[in-house]
Structure formats: C-alpha cells, structure tokens
Amino acid sequence: MGRYASFTAAFKLKALECALEHGNRAASRHFGVDEIRIPYWKKQRDMLMATNSTRWAFCRPKSGKFPDIEKAVLEYVKDMRKDSYAVSLDMI
Missing domain, CATH: 4.10.910 (30s ribosomal protein s13; domain 2)
Structure with a gap:
C-alpha cells in the first residue's frame, strides 16, 4: 500500500464486519490496510453506517x-x- 490511501464508507464497513468476526489483525491483512485503521474505523462506525456508502471522508467545512x-x-x-x-x- 502506498503512503496515502483513502477508502469508501462501504469498504470500511466490510472491513469492520470482518474484524468483528475474525479480529483486527486478520481483517487488516485481508483488506490490505494498516492494523491501526480498524479501531479508528470502529469509533466512526455510527457515522459510517449513517452516511452514503460512496463517501470517502468526514472532513467538515473549515471556517x-x-x-x-x-x-x-x-x-x-x-x-x-x-x-x-x-x-x-x-x-x-
């Protein structure tokens, strides 16, 4: 994986489902993401489920x-x- 990567909400939710069944390390190997991403996405789970599946990030407009x-x-x-x-x- 390159230095920077971005993933859709649908991809993150699939990785979270796999992590709940098999664990964070197995999910990170299966989906090719850093292991630290899985717990971070677990914190965002409610927002990920509520958003559009093609959304990439939760950056808000900056003032x-x-x-x-x-x-x-x-x-x-x-x-x-x-x-x-x-x-x-x-x-x-």
Missing part, C-alpha cells in the same frame, strides 16, 4: 478564525471589482 475580518475583506474585494479594479494579494 476561519476571524469571520468578521473575512467578511470585511470580501466586501472590499467586491467593491474594488465593482469599480473595475484588479485585486491582488498585495492590495489586501
């Missing part, structure tokens, strides 16, 4: 630390573009 400043910058950029000015990072 910035300063939403007020982001809104102000967005308004500034919109105003500048409305006045036909090109906006660069140096201007911000």
Whole structure:
C-alpha cells in the first residue's frame, strides 16, 4: 500500500464486519490496510453506517478564525471589482 490511501464508507464497513468476526489483525491483512485503521474505523462506525456508502471522508467545512475580518475583506474585494479594479494579494 502506498503512503496515502483513502477508502469508501462501504469498504470500511466490510472491513469492520470482518474484524468483528475474525479480529483486527486478520481483517487488516485481508483488506490490505494498516492494523491501526480498524479501531479508528470502529469509533466512526455510527457515522459510517449513517452516511452514503460512496463517501470517502468526514472532513467538515473549515471556517476561519476571524469571520468578521473575512467578511470585511470580501466586501472590499467586491467593491474594488465593482469599480473595475484588479485585486491582488498585495492590495489586501
């Protein structure tokens, strides 16, 4: 297996079913994943069962630390573009 790998929710659930029957090590060998992944997926089992089977990850949208400043910058950029000015990072 390569350095980075991603798996669908359906794959993870199959690996979890195998782990419940045969154990974590046997499931990790059978499915070709790291053994540490199985307990991690066990913690996510409820979310995996509730989600779409083709979903790859549970990354949530990230918001910035300063939403007020982001809104102000967005308004500034919109105003500048409305006045036909090109906006660069140096201007911000």
